[in-house]
Amino acid sequence: MEGHCRVQVDITDFNDNAPEIVFTSQPKPVREDAPSGTVVALISARDLDSGDNGKVTLQLTKGSPFNLKPSFSNNYALVTNGLLDRESFSEYNIEITATDSGSPPLSSKKIIPVSITDVNDNPPIFTQPSYNVYLKENGVPGSILYSVSASDLDFGENAKISYSILDSKVQDVSVSSYVYINSDNGSIYSMHSFDYEKLKVFQIQVQAKDQGSPSLSSNATVHVFILDQNDNAPAVIYPLLRALGSLSSEDAPLR
Structure with a gap:
């Protein structure tokens, strides 16, 4: 079974x-x-x-x-x-x-x-808000005056900085007639020689702008002080030469 x-x-x-x-x-x-x-x-x-x-x-x-x-x-x-x-x-x-x-x-x-x-949420920041530059008169045109620098905490194009000089007047003339700036590195150059007897001090407003969209920027002031050089001979102001020439022999000092 x-x-x-x-x-x-x-x-x-x-x-x-x-x-x-x-x-x-x-x-x-x-x-x-x-x-x-x-x-x-x-x-x-x-x-x-x-x-x-x-x-x-x-x-x-x-x-x-x-x-x-x-x-x-x-x-x-x-x-x-x-x-x-x-x-x-x-x-x-x-x-x-x-x-x-x-x-x-x-x-x-x-x-x-x-x-x-990244989002473009940080403007460029200069190393300091203002700069003092002391420049001897009679310098060579095209020589470098100073270099400003700014940095940006953002990334890529948002951190890429270009420099420019904002338009202002120096003795009723545009400041761009006196100086220009390298937009890539912030170096400022003279356009011509400076004369202390004509210009003693002036200001340059520099702007640093990033390449973000929309772009952000910040400004700094460069104070330029022209330093005097001994480039002028002394001149006789008084008495005038023609006045001296009219003196008679009787007025001449005795030796």
Whole structure:
């Protein structure tokens, strides 16, 4: 005799699979002026286990200006959650931890690099707001008077600086008739020789402008002081020569 029976064996789950973090959309660069809630990446979490062993929670490293916004069934959006400043942090490496509800729980981690792109939010800044330049008179035309310098905390074209001289008057003549500037490096040159007896001091307004859109700029003042040189012989003012010539021999001093 023989008999047959069907035996049903139920396999109970053992928490032997760590959760996995998957990008459903790759992280994209974020502008530093992006408002809170801007989506950076879409993320899903999955676990091959079942029941509590397959229930997954995601957690971000504390202190970053980002947040995980749940959408549906273990799907999340990584969004901005605060002010961004590329000049302080140009890139974030965001650590996400996925943990299941098994006993003991299993977890996995993933690093998400997020680049912050520049916005032209910093004007060029001169090394100082004003400069004093002391220049001897009778210099050679075309010689360098001074070099100003400015820097910009932004990046790329937003940090590229060009220099110019703002129009103003020196003795009713445009200052550009006296000096010119190299727009690339800020070096100021004389257009002609200066004469202390005619001009003792004048000012130059220099502007530094970046190439952002819209561009930002700042100004500095260069005070130029002309220094006297001994280039004039003394002249007899009194008595006049013709008056001396009219003196008689009787008026001449005795020896």
